[in-house]
Amino acid sequence: MVSDIRLYTESEHLEQAQQFQAVLFSRGVHVELSTVEKLNARFFRLNPDLALCCDADGLWLCANGMKMQPDWKAEVGRLKRASLKSEMIARACNLGEKPSLIDATAGLGHDSLLMAHLGAHVTLVERHPILFTLLEDSHRRAQSDAFLANVVARIQLVFSDSADYLIQQAEQNHVVDVVYLDPMFPQRDQNQQAVKKQAQVKKQMQLLHMLLPEDGEMDLGDNLLELAQKIGKRVVVKRPRLAVFLADKQPNHQWQGDACRFDAYFQHDLVA
The missing domain is CATH 3.40.1630 (S-adenosyl-L-methionine-dependent methyltransferases)
Incomplete structure (x- = not known):
């Protein structure tokens, strides 16, 4: 790091x-x-x-x-166009129910911003001190924006390793409606060439790739799925459309898009 x-x-x-x-x-x-x-x-x-x-x-x-930077103000246009019906992520995360949601793979926070706009109460977890500070600054500046102020009021930032945070929540018997996972570098795939074609990253992501890899190893997020299932009534994993399942685990349901998909894992035995 x-x-x-x-x-x-x-x-x-x-x-x-x-x-x-x-x-x-x-x-x-x-x-x-x-x-x-x-x-x-x-x-x-x-x-x-x-x-x-x-x-x-x-x-x-x-x-x-x-x-x-995680420019949340630049996302306003997208948010204004978004609706529960038009966004696949809204169906996957059941956002119509205004769920409590942990985003354990923060990235630039754009998905969390969208989910909060559509009604979720989001806990955004990030372990990297520089990325967390960038997110914190975006969150602070968004509070002074007339449109974003109510949205970011539903986002709480937590500076922590996601695995440690999920373990802590499980030890305290906390249950949330949704845990959302979007691993930063989903490299392993059944069709490697197709994924490389899909993964032509924007300039923002190029800089994140320089900041985040540790010792040349990509964070695939496999270890987070089992931890997330201990506290999330629903775990939703965002993947490139052709990518293998996270931790090679078959989901209970999928929502398929042209470039990505959402794999959902349901825990019917968890109660709040």
Whole structure:
């Protein structure tokens, strides 16, 4: 896991950058703060190494001339078009019932944002200190947006390893309506070539790939399924359409789309 990173900022945003530096330090990340004259496209081209930057729009991850953040405000258009009938994820997660839901594989939080918009009360779990801080900043900024404020009020962020968090919930006999899993790098597949074609990632995901892999190993999320089934009345796994089942376990039901599918596992013996 990344434990040292540089944070670039302009002088007018230095105080905010120092706050991010302190927060990340409290989460085990050593941040070298550098004030630069201008954070522009030329600067990012000349400084291609993985880093953070802070500007008027908050905290960003940057590398190779690109920068990204979990831009929840950019999702507003998608949210306004979404409905319980139009979104396959809504049917898979039974969002019409306004469930309590744990998203144990946070990513950029876009699925959680959609599910909260459609009625779920979401606990978003992320273990990586840098990604969690990016999510936390997006959550904070979304609170000042007239449309998003009510949505993000239904999202709680938890800084924890998902496996540890699920184990803790099970030990406390907590039960939730849904546990949602979307493993970051679902590489194993019965049709490897097809998956590679589907997995042409956006710039955002390219940067996440640089940040998240540890020792070259991709997090497939197999271990999370069994843990999720101990506390979730319904466990929903998002997969590329042709991918093998998570942990090679046959689901109880599937919802199929053109590019992805949702595998559902039902636990009828769990009671709240």
